[in-house]
Amino acid sequence: MADFLQLLISGLATGAIYALAAIGFTLLWQTSQTINFAQGEFVMLPAFFALVAMTWLGLPFAVAVVIAIVCSMLVLGLMFKVVVVQPLIKQGVLPLVISTIALSVLLKEGVKDVYSAEAQPFPTLFPDVTLSVAGVAVSLAQVGVLVVAFGTIVALQWFLGATRIGRQMQATAQNPTVARILGVPVERMILYTFLINAVLAAMASILISPIYLAKFSNGESLGLAAFVAAIVGGFNQVRGAIVGGLLIGVVDNLAAAYVSTSYRQAVPLILLVAIILFRPQGLLGRREERAV
Amino acid sequence: MTAVLEVRDIAKSFGGVHAVQGVSFDVHEGEILGIIGPNGSGKSTLFNCILGQLAPTRGEVRIDGRNVSGKRPSELNRLGISRTFQLLQVFPQLTVRENLILAGQEHKGSRLGRLFGARDAGLGAAADRMIDFFRLGHLAHENAGGLSYGQQKLLDAAMAFMAGPRLVLLDEPAGGVNLTMLASLKERLQAINRETRATFVVIEHNMEFVMALCSRIIVLAEGRIIAEGEPAAVRRDPKVIEAYLGH
Amino acid sequence: MLVLAPIDLTGIGIPYPGLKRYGTYIMTLWLVTAIAAMGVNLIVGYAGLETLAQAAFVGIGAYVTALMVKAGWPFGLAFLASGVAAFAVGIMLGFPALRVRKHYLAFVTLAFSVLAWLVFRNEQWLTGGVMGIGDISRPTLFGHTLRRHVDFYWFVLAITAVLTFALWWIIRSPWGRAFTALRENPIRAESLGVDVRLYTLLAFAIGSAYGGLAGSLYAPLVEFIDPNPFALGPSLLFMLMVVVGGAGRFAGPFVGAAVAVLLPEWLRFAEGFYLLIYAVLVMTMMAFCPTGIMGLAERLLPARRRPTAAATAPLLGEAKP
Amino acid sequence: QDTIKIPNIIELSGGGATVGNNWKNGSQLAAEEINAAGGILGKKIRLEFVDTASDPGKARAAVQRALDEEPIAIFGPIYSGSVSATLKLTADAETAQIMGGEAANLTAQGSKYLFRTSFGQNVSMPKIANYLRDEVKAKSVAVVYVNNDFGKGGRDAIIKELKERNIAVAADLSTEAGQADFAADVIKLKGANADAIFVYLNEEESARFLREAKKQGLNRPLIGETTLLGQKVIDLAGDAADGVKGHVGLTVDAPIPAIQEFGRKFQARYNYKPDHNGVKGYIAVYMLKAAAEKAGKLQPKAIAAALHGLTITPDKTPGILIEATWDDTGEIDRISFLGEVKDGKQVITQILPKLKK
Amino acid sequence: MGADTILTLDNVVSGYGKMTILNGTTAAIRRAAITTVIGPNGAGKSTMFKTVFGLLGARTGRITFDGADTTRCTPRQMLDRGMCYVPQGRNIFPELSVRHNLELGGVAMPDQSRLGARIEAMMARFPILREKAAAQASTLSGGQQKLLEVARGLLLDPKLMLIDEPSIGLSPLMVQEVFAILKDLRDKGVTILLIEQNAKQALEMSDYGLVLEQGQARIEDAAGNVLSDPRIAQLFLGGGLAPAQQVA
Ligand SMILES: Nc1ncnc2c1ncn2[C@@H]1O[C@H](COP(=O)(O)OP(=O)(O)OP(=O)(O)O)[C@@H](O)[C@H]1O
Ligand SMILES: Nc1ncnc2c1ncn2[C@@H]1O[C@H](COP(=O)(O)OP(=O)(O)OP(=O)(O)O)[C@@H](O)[C@H]1O
Ligand SMILES: [Mg+2]
């Protein structure tokens, strides 16, 4: 029983990481109908901004964190929007998806060539304390990630659904031409989307890098897990990300413990296929209706 | 006269919205039936239930006396039933001519035969005639997505005729079509109706068109039939005037 | 230096005079890659579906061939079996996706891609696991071994020619039109008697079979296989290849595969940075010419006046499917 | 022509990127030193680095290409799968392939042109097994390994050795490259109740594993091979690495001045501490130099022949760092170490002699 | 040109890609009046609207609106100058609720505090929208969606309203309602430029008619004159269609 609890708690903590990364998927889906295959790399990169600030410029951690967020907004927000998305938004989804695949290669290789191919330790925002509750060990960092993930998702959900700007962002995604006709500042809405995504990615990066270690290739497995989490939770609902993320984290752990370690990756994927078959809108997603 | 299409107590609900609430009617061979009714009265939903696009909550659809509930749209189409949609539905990146050939090809020969047969499945000439009739000649090799609204609407209707159907269900074919073209469209429908005894069911809000075209009209309101009969009689029906035509 | 212009070779099929063994090898690899990419083009470019599992199908073909050849079966049989196996798995995979909308096929294939890789890796008794299978011999043709690179190149070229013709035939037949109809407007297609389910399955399975056939040639080409080239990443690269070459354009896969296989050659001077350059090139390409290299070529060669997708896209949401 | 080009076909991207980049930096460092000292047989050398993207097919293409230019030797690949895919080519071309693969079966395939730069698992695992039996006195051992060719090869080798020594395998856990969460694995290990745990993972995963083990209070001896005791893991895992023990094939922390000097040079040049792959790349170049000098000519076949049975000693070739001998299967023999991590430092506790002297 | 014109097109040329659709179009639209544009399918009516609103660049020629040259203006600038546009076809945000769809019509409204009241007014005018306010817009029937669009276009108080075939898909009762609203607006001083295939009914309530053919304005006249022009009756009013019957 203690084992099971330990698995559950650890799974939730890892799941919160996936959730943080998955928010980006759902956000970009909702606001630009794009699948961002570089999302994993988006979460990998900001930690390196902070590392550069600390090791090359010798700045303290707190400053480095701020710099990381600002740089992310510039690079993953502004530049991504201007250089990648802007020219492509009218061209349909496929070229944009391909561009994000290329971008993921670019970011990964860029970090490797510019900074290092080695994994880097990363300081934590939370004290390195392990709490032991009823025989279950939880680290404070994990709790922190969980809390932040929850908070962010609630806030984002509210922002998109309940504010005018949020709805203008959604409108832009669903029909940019009409949005423009109605006077929605389409360009700006797209920019907001990517700025928000960049900030989220930066937060995720800084929260998870102490646990995950900063490494150029982190985006691969993280991206996949986040992607699966987003689908399981419901692609068109921001709050789906948290359910999907937590579920994938827990299922992954349980699978490793009770099914097979060499097939542990398979279990979340089978779950994914089952979800697609029996509840394609995802656990929390809403049905997209009326095709004719 | 045999009923080509029998609709028995069809109902369809979306959650709490009861779009169609038990509609029954027959359509006889060679008939042109009009369906009118206020916006949201369930006309399109009814079509979608008849044609397998939506699964009705209850009820049954028969073609030539055979129950076809649960058949997929493509199967129904191959039984000789074609349709148009209320919202424009063409293949934007195929040319006008390709759109028309596509509309007929699944009725020509066997599937494997089509793989090894002619590129246009023997429909080139038929497509060209159709293009001429709808005055789309200069656009035959343009992508359909580049056509104006009314032109797309005509193309949409033309596609429904390509396979030489026995029963055609048209959902607002007239909307956005120039009145002169509309007159030709009407004549065309009537000609096909005379020559091949094809049967038509037409949803339309353009009353002149409906009155001139249809031999019988069904009026839907809130998912139920509120009136049925000859065009002139329906038009005088106070219930219809109240719910639909206005004064 | 080896600056290969693939166009010189496709037409005449003669290995470049300056090519050594490596050049021939790379040309063969290009052809094999192009076969798999043709399959992706059918699925993505023509039928408008999405596949993130082509590398897994290449893997299925490669393993089937490797195992059969090692067990003493003739290559011809192994080649057919590889295609059939990929076709069959394609159909099985397509089924669940039929129940739901378009993007979900991509998700299902993504899951499959990882699952297939796990099987390749974990089932060591069959696939050799992470250690792979080595010593896969090249076929013999009429008692003449194709062990030499050039011989094998000719063999692959002949097969590529046959497969290219077959696909060209399919695409120009009414089937091809039906596939395009799936891409453009499946609901309308269904109402016109196009059996959308069947054609979806067919497109997906035929495209996957091309992957399997490519894999069947890949195994004897490299003479060694392990799970790595059949993972998710390479599947994404197949998509990328096809779109860069020009999705929905017949020559697209050949061009895309050329870029993917040969570009590292051209960028050799950049050593470790070639991936960076490649990525930047792809992104620039997409930004300025989302219809790919073939689309660009069409635009630059004014002879054929065919409005491109971008030019004819309705300004308003009128024809949005 | 005054410079000779030596192709390095290594993992610069994909799963093996870390490994390949270490090799690249190590070999580059050696090449610069050799060139500064006059080159090999009077010729300057230039290393060419070609990426395999960690893919055997690409590796094969790259090796084929390199061979077409008739180099005097080929360096790499490092991933055993890629070595498997290419060793026939170098054998056909009669060109020495100095590579980084550690899988046991590589040298068993009969190529006369394949040379290791580090112990194969067929050499290191018996040493670990002896250590587990003699020093740890374990009756049962749990094995946790990363499921790639490196980890799986090691796992197969150690299990064979453990069986031979009548040590029970209490658990046999595969993990994924890039795995983040080791909670389930640690729980399983706790349940296995083994006398010792043999950990055979890549650096980051080693670190994550050690942290999780500490968090959950896994109090069994953690035994590793080279990687687990590496400085990188210690840096990443922090105090969670304290107490791990094991066998170290080659390490910059070995109590040998030449090696430590190499570590410093590398650190100064590249700003991080090399792992054993950096050392492999470094000595590869010196192997070539020594062999070429023995052969007296820059001819591939002669160089390969010269490497067989060659013993390179640091007094004549300082860059080799430790005396090493290659037998006629290309297997390397040299001293190795037993060590443990104390207070965030790797401490060498014992030096194991060469197998054949 | 008198002070009573609000919009002028002077030799405007525009099109798509290599195709030229508007072919030297010249027209003057009167202020505070309803002008109905008719013409065969593909004549370039919608293209004219898109060009005026700045969605499609004019290649040559000049467009003035309210005295200023707006040939190169963007849609947003046109909105800010007091022009709004209801395009042809289906143009909703399918996954947003009906209320939120409506609300987006007011993005360009200078005084956002009035938005709520305007939405209420529209819902009062079209009760079905209130009934379905919380439903996802894609679940509306075809006609209801068009109604939603028209209502959304009517939220603003524009000087000039471009409205492209609002009657498609609307039941006769609803068409009357929409036309009545347009007349009300005209009476309040708003200029309406309308494209209609439902030409008789539209011209009957219009002040002016404009006949566009092959990208050129052929006839510009008072609506009554257009309606009684025999050429028009034959060419555009569907002489062959139910000649005897006139709908109430
Ligand atoms: N997006 C587009 N791309 C290419 N050509 C187009 C596009 N839209 C319209 N056209 C062409 O421009 C011509 C005029 O189109 P427009 O939509 O302006 O016609 P319209 O007068 O509004 O017709 P309708 O009454 O059918 O709406 C048509 O012949 C059409 O082929
Ligand atoms: N997918 C759906 N979910 C919820 N409600 C729906 C859905 N589809 C249709 N409805 C509702 O069902 C009712 C009937 O719709 P339908 O489209 O059949 O009307 P219609 O008679 O065709 O109207 P119109 O003349 O406007 O086209 C409408 O109130 C509509 O809002
Ligand atoms: Mg309808």
Ligand SMILES: [Mg+2]
């Ligand atoms: Mg129009």
